[in-house]
Structure formats: structure tokens, C-alpha cells
Amino acid sequence: MDTQQVKDTVKQIFTEYLNANGHRKTPERYAILDTIYSIDGHFDIDTLYSLMMDQEKFRVSRATLYNTIILLMNARLVIKHQFGNTSQYEKSYNRDTHHHQICTQCGKVTEFQNESLQSAIESTKLNRFQLSHYSLYIYGLCSRCVRANKKKKLNNTNKKEK
Amino acid sequence: MDTQQVKDTVKQIFTEYLNANGHRKTPERYAILDTIYSIDGHFDIDTLYSLMMDQEKFRVSRATLYNTIILLMNARLVIKHQFGNTSQYEKSYNRDTHHHQICTQCGKVTEFQNESLQSAIESTKLNRFQLSHYSLYIYGLCSRCVRANKKKKLNNTNKKEK
DNA sequence: GTCAGTGCAAACTTTTTGCAACTAC
DNA sequence: GTAGTTGCAAAAAGTTTGCACTGAC
Numbered sequence: 001m002d003t004q005q006v007k008d009t010v011k012q013i014f015t016e017y018l019n020a021n022g023h024r025k026t027p028e029r030y031a032i033l034d035t036i037y038s039i040d041g042h043f044d045i046d047t048l049y050s051l052m053m054d055q056e057k058f059r060v061s062r063a064t065l066y067n068t069i070i071l072l073m074n075a076r077l078v079i080k081h082q083f084g085n086t087s088q089y090e091k092s093y094n095r096d097t098h099h100h101q102i103c104t105q106c107g108k109v110t111e112f113q114n115e116s117l118q119s120a121i122e123s124t125k126l127n128r129f130q131l132s133h134y135s136l137y138i139y140g141l142c143s144r145c146v147r148a149n150k151k152k153k154l155n156n157t158n159k160k161e162k
Numbered sequence: 163m164d165t166q167q168v169k170d171t172v173k174q175i176f177t178e179y180l181n182a183n184g185h186r187k188t189p190e191r192y193a194i195l196d197t198i199y200s201i202d203g204h205f206d207i208d209t210l211y212s213l214m215m216d217q218e219k220f221r222v223s224r225a226t227l228y229n230t231i232i233l234l235m236n237a238r239l240v241i242k243h244q245f246g247n248t249s250q251y252e253k254s255y256n257r258d259t260h261h262h263q264i265c266t267q268c269g270k271v272t273e274f275q276n277e278s279l280q281s282a283i284e285s286t287k288l289n290r291f292q293l294s295h296y297s298l299y300i301y302g303l304c305s306r307c308v309r310a311n312k313k314k315k316l317n318n319t320n321k322k323e324k
Numbered sequence: 325g326t327c328a329g330t331g332c333a334a335a336c337t338t339t340t341t342g343c344a345a346c347t348a349c
Numbered sequence: 350g351t352a353g354t355t356g357c358a359a360a361a362a363g364t365t366t367g368c369a370c371t372g373a374c
Contacts, residue, residue: 186372186373186374187373187374188372188373206363207363207364208363224363224364225364225365225366228364228365247362247363248362248363249363249364
């Protein structure tokens, strides 16, 4: 499915959601949805705000972004993550299930896929709980930071020896 | 292992960590560690602060709580979660691995254990990444909210019919 | 004695809220 | 026309920071 097709589909899903819940179909809401579905990977409100300001896109306020993103989460078109200090969001329609590796040192977030892990999670029997979605965050050190630390350690040892 | 034994052990681990990293062994730090290891489940900074104020425990400032909790995370004695708006923490030494169910409606967080899920995650081959710990958050509706929604829906239908 | 650590208050950041103006229905 | 939405600015909430003082080493 190409980007335009996805955009059309999510627009339709959103319209249905808005109708079903008695919300208005404002141009702001569609502009926000469109912008979000143009972004690959994670974004925070500030990034989204800048993106919409910069481009000749619709101009919206931060308050509207916060309001709309709640609707989009309810419509299951966006999911929210909370790495670091800011809330991060990502589109969720037509995206492959993926997990997140987060470097505890530099904060870098990498996505990865793993089908057996995915099916293990999805087949878990939950006790009186209606699953909607899930997030797996794996914390540790990315290869870059591991290397940096080794180098640092080496330098410290050398200093002591002097 | 009983609580006092755990407290003694983590105190020792923390002491080693502080020594190894050239940090001072202040009474505030030990009082914070002790309080945290008296708490079952999650807590946020504010709760921890109140706990330490109320009890005849050591009185510390919020700034010190934030500072110390970073040290405790580095010493692998505390882990951080970010459900909702506030950062949540929990002790991590001598705690069984568990996962989190989060109700998207009422925000209630429940822990559950599942060994096959745990081993599936732990046996995952990671690409150039040194695993330290992980968090699995499962979002959905708790039984209470499912029931509440059904009731609400029923009421709405009745209203429309009138 | 020195400097890391602490408490306090101010600053900063992110998110929420109140309200007047606007507009989808 | 009217009530849901928007934008703006103010407020709130959580966390970080600057600085003088304290106390661990």
C-alpha cells in the first residue's frame, strides 16, 4: 500500500470515528492526520507543530494538536510512547509491529522486528483484560556507546598507570 | 529473603557503587534507598517525598530525590517507568520479573507474571545491543471498565428508544 | 580544608485549562 | 442558531538548575 492509499484509508477511518462519536470534521483535524501520516517513525508535539508551521500546510495551535492526537489515539490511528522526557507518538495504521531498543546512555531509539517475539506476546493469555495494543521497550547500551565506554575505560587505565 | 535482608544487601550494593564511582556516602542517600525498598509496587517522586516527610524518616528535598534516584538507576537498584504523566519508579533488586497491564480508560496498572513470555523476551537475539533490562506494557481495558462501558452503552440505547 | 552534595527557590519544559471568537452542522 | 472547536495566553505539573551552605572525606 503506498502512502497516498494509506492516507486515504486512515482519513476514512477517522471520518467514521468522528461521525460515530459526534465530533466535528474540521479541516484542522484532517490536516493533522495527513501530516502525521507523512512522518516516518516517532515524533513529538513540538516536531509536529514545527512541521505544520514550516510547510504551507494548515496552521494549528499546540492545544489543537494535543486535542486531536487524543482523538487519533482513540481511533487507533496513533499510538503514544513515553521515552525520555517528551511524549512521542507514531502512526499505527498499516505499520508492521515492531519493538523498541532504547540506549540508556545516549537515548537513541531503534526499532526492530521479531516475529516469534511478537506471536509470544500476542498469544499471552490475559486475565480479565481486553488487549488493545502493547509496547516492548528494551533498555541497554547501543554498540556506539559500548565502544565509547571501552575507549574511556582504556584512557582512564592509562592515566592511572602514568 | 525477607525485607530486612534485602535492604541490607541493596545497601551494600549501593555502597559499592558509590565507592566505585567516587560518590559520597551521605545519610540522605541511604535513607532514600531504605524508603524505596519499603515500598511495594510503583511510586512517583511526590509519593516518595511525602512518605519521607510524614514518617520520622530523614527529611530530604525533591532535588535530592531526583539526584539520588539517578544514582540508584545506575546502580541497577531502581527502574523507571513512564505510564501517564509522571515518572514512576520501582525497586528492582530481588523482584520477580513482571509485565504491566495498563487500562487505557482508568489508567490502572496491574502487574502480571508469565514465564514463557519472559523467556521469549530474554532469549531474543539483539543486534549489536547490550541488554540491561526491559519493560512490556500491555494496553487495553480492565474488566471494570469493560463492564462500565457495556452498562453505558445499554443506557444510551434505552434513551434513544424512548 | 576542600569540594561533592544538599536545600531552596527560581527557571524551564511539557501539557492542560479557561475563555472569547469561530465555524461545522 | 448553537454547541463543539479553535487559538491564545495563563496556569499547572513535573523536572532541572543556580547558588549559598553544609558535611563527608
